[in-house]
Amino acid sequence: GQQLNQSPQSMFIQEGEDVSMNCTSSSIFNTWLWYKQDPGEGPVLLIALYKAGELTSNGRLTAQFGITRKDSFLNISASIPSDVGIYFCAGNSGGSNYKLTFGKGTLLTVNP
Amino acid sequence: KAGVTQTPRYLIKTRGQQVTLSCSPISGHRSVSWYQQTPGQGLQFLFEYFSETQRNKGNFPGRFSGRQFSNSRSEMNVSTLELGDSALYLCASSDRSGGETQYFGPGTRLLVL
Numbered sequence: 328g329q330q331l332n333q334s335p336q337s338m339f340i341q342e343g344e345d346v347s348m349n350c351t352s353s354s355i356f357n358t359w360l361w362y363k364q365d366p367g368e369g370p371v372l373l374i375a376l377y378k379a380g381e382l383t384s385n386g387r388l389t390a391q392f393g394i395t396r397k398d399s400f401l402n403i404s405a406s407i408p409s410d411v412g413i414y415f416c417a418g419n420s421g422g423s424n425y426k427l428t429f430g431k432g433t434l435l436t437v438n439p
Numbered sequence: 440k441a442g443v444t445q446t447p448r449y450l451i452k453t454r455g456q457q458v459t460l461s462c463s464p465i466s467g468h469r470s471v472s473w474y475q476q477t478p479g480q481g482l483q484f485l486f487e488y489f490s491e492t493q494r495n496k497g498n499f500p501g502r503f504s505g506r507q508f509s510n511s512r513s514e515m516n517v518s519t520l521e522l523g524d525s526a527l528y529l530c531a532s533s534d535r536s537g538g539e540t541q542y543f544g545p546g547t548r549l550l551v552l
Contacts, residue, residue, distance in 0.1 A: 360540065367462050369443075369543035370482075415482065426472065426484040427531075427541060433552050 333416050333430025340341070340406055341438050348433045349400040350416035357421035359392050359399040364413045364432070373414075406437050441466065441534050443544035451550045457518040460547045464511050464532030471477060471513040472541060476527040485528075488513055517549075525551045 331407050333350045340346055350359070358377055364372035374385050376392035376399060383390055388426075389402045403410055417427040444463045452458050464471050473485040482495040488507035507513045511532075517524055527548050531541035 333458070358540070367545075367548075369445075369531075369545045372540065372542055375540045417482075426487060426497065427474075427482075428484075429474075429482040429483050 331416060331418060331428050332432040333433060335433060336431065337434040337436070339436045339438065342406060342408060344406055346403040346406055346435060347400060347411075348414060348416075348435075349398060350418070350430045351398045352418055352428075353397075354420060355396040356418035357396070359390070359418040360417040360419075360427065361388075361390050361399070361401045362415045362417060364415060366412075370415055403435075406435075408437050408439050411435060411437050440462060443530060445530050445544040445547050447526075447547060448545065449548045451552065452520050453552050454520055454522060456520050457516065458520060458549060460515045460528055460530075460549075462513045462515070462530030462532075462544060463540060464513070464530075465534070468534045468542075469511050469531035470531055470541075471486075471507055471511065472531045472533070473513070473515050474529045474531065475499070476529055476546070477525075482529070485515065520551045522551050528537040 330353045331350050361373045364370040374383050374390040379396045380394050381392040387404045399423050413432040415432045416430040419427050445462045470489045472487040474482050476482045484507050486496045487494050491507045503520045505515045527546045529543050529546045531543045533541045
């Protein structure tokens, strides 16, 4: 089945630093999504990507849909303490496949 | 618009019991998907409903079932609960028939003793 490798598993950074995380897939995806999850809550959609090569920003967050359609990355610039949480990538291969496949998540800790 | 709502938020059951979880999607969304989240396995897809029809199903035993009503609200049922069913159960809704961009509810935390 489809597998998503998300890295790094965890990051510990200083406030103000930039952060980068990425996901690679064993198969092609038509959609890449990035979510953030706080403890005890559901994932919140940050950025959605629908075309290979697409680069999309949401405030300090920027994500790109890889040209090969098998990878995506998320950058966070000038991190702040409220960026703490678990970030998940998710992909959908389209067609009759209506499910999202999720990465294992990146735990981000920001030291004020 | 109100977001996805799930009830109850927390639930404690014992082995062998059954449980029903409820999900109300964002108004106008007709696709509802269910996921199980555990520390070991991460987020795993259970099933997806669109217009009261199950369109896709994950690799879970038949003890896990669901349904969707005409108002798009969905329920998930787990029968004969096992300890390993303890998890956060998340519901997500989408306004597209492909269910690609999904918006999650806060989840139901189920503990099986």
